[in-house]
Amino acid sequence: MPVDNLDESRNDLSQAAKYQILEEQGFTVGRTIGSGSYACVKIAYDNNKKMKVAIKIISKKKAPQEFIVKFLPREIDIVRNLNHVNLIEFYQAIETTSRYFLVMELSENGDLLDHLRKRKYVDEAQAGQWFSNLVDGMEYMHSKGVAHRDLKCENVLITSSNVLKVADFGFARIVRKQRGNDVMMSETYCGSFAYAAPEILKGTPYDAFLSDVWSMGVVLFTMVFGKLPFDDSNHAKLLKMVQSRVVFPAKPSVSENCRVMISKILVRANERPTLAEMQREPWYKAHSQSKHLRVQA
Numbered sequence: 001m002p003v004d005n006l007d008e009s010r011n012d013l014s015q016a017a018k019y020q021i022l023e024e025q026g027f028t029v030g031r032t033i034g035s036g037s038y039a040c041v042k043i044a045y046d047n048n049k050k051m052k053v054a055i056k057i058i059s060k061k062k063a064p065q066e067f068i069v070k071f072l073p074r075e076i077d078i079v080r081n082l083n084h085v086n087l088i089e090f091y092q093a094i095e096t097t098s099r100y101f102l103v104m105e106l107s108e109n110g111d112l113l114d115h116l117r118k119r120k121y122v123d124e125a126q127a128g129q130w131f132s133n134l135v136d137g138m139e140y141m142h143s144k145g146v147a148h149r150d151l152k153c154e155n156v157l158i159t160s161s162n163v164l165k166v167a168d169f170g171f172a173r174i175v176r177k178q179r180g181n182d183v184m185m186s187e188t189y190c191g192s193f194a195y196a197a198p199e200i201l202k203g204t205p206y207d208a209f210l211s212d213v214w215s216m217g218v219v220l221f222t223m224v225f226g227k228l229p230f231d232d233s234n235h236a237k238l239l240k241m242v243q244s245r246v247v248f249p250a251k252p253s254v255s256e257n258c259r260v261m262i263s264k265i266l267v268r269a270n271e272r273p274t275l276a277e278m279q280r281e282p283w284y285k286a287h288s289q290s291k292h293l294r295v296q297a
Helices: 003-018 020-024 065-079 112-119 124-143 208-225 235-242 256-265 282-287
Strands: 027-035 039-046 051-059 090-095 099-105 156-158 164-166
Touching (some): 020 027, 027 051, 065 090, 208 256, 256 282
Antiparallel strands (some): 027 039, 051 099, 090 099, 156 164
8 A cells, every 4th residue: 555545544533533433422423613723613513413513523632721720611511501592502522532422502603704895894784683692692791609700702603694793712711709799709810911901911800791791892992993903913002002082993984882892891890881881872772682682481
């Protein structure tokens, strides 16, 4: 057998062994739809439920030890207890000696970043609907005492029925209440610089719920303007920018109410609105769905 054919044969055998546990449980694994340094996401068909799913495959050898020991078990515990139409549904976790397989709902229309790359920006009517979906999903998470801590365009997916769903709960955590109504402050840096609140960039303890609100404001700005509000290429410059008044580009044309709402979100933590306060803003009320999506039973 030629050497190249032998290498292909070995690779095929390796792939078959990798997914044997999935096949034994009724999954037919298909193409890759996302990949990173230690994980990838594949489309699969669940022969038991007769539907397509997404399977996140995490390599124990490549993933950081802290992720395997701390963040991944916490993510699995959290997503098992979340069930909302605007959150990607988690079905099951499968562990082998070398990998974790997280089986979840498939959103075939990709993420918001994919959408922006194709269309440059989102018109306000569509942005209002999707932002309403985002608020509903985050309001549910926060009501369960869970902060996401990594909201960004790559982590919100669009379904075939044009509904936005929050995904990737790798940095999510349960936020404990202290005396009174105060929440326990977080100290771990999480997320991406471009979406991170000023208090996180400064390295100070932060309210994870309010930092989620900031990230939501960045997502909204990016939707309607087709670009990030802050340049994250230089940390010192970024820290200065996020502590100043947000600057809006001249184009595309965006309503004054939308700009006002974004301006009210992208402020220091002690001035930032809660999700309930955000929903009272004129732009939100005018563009959100007339009836909130109901939580699944």
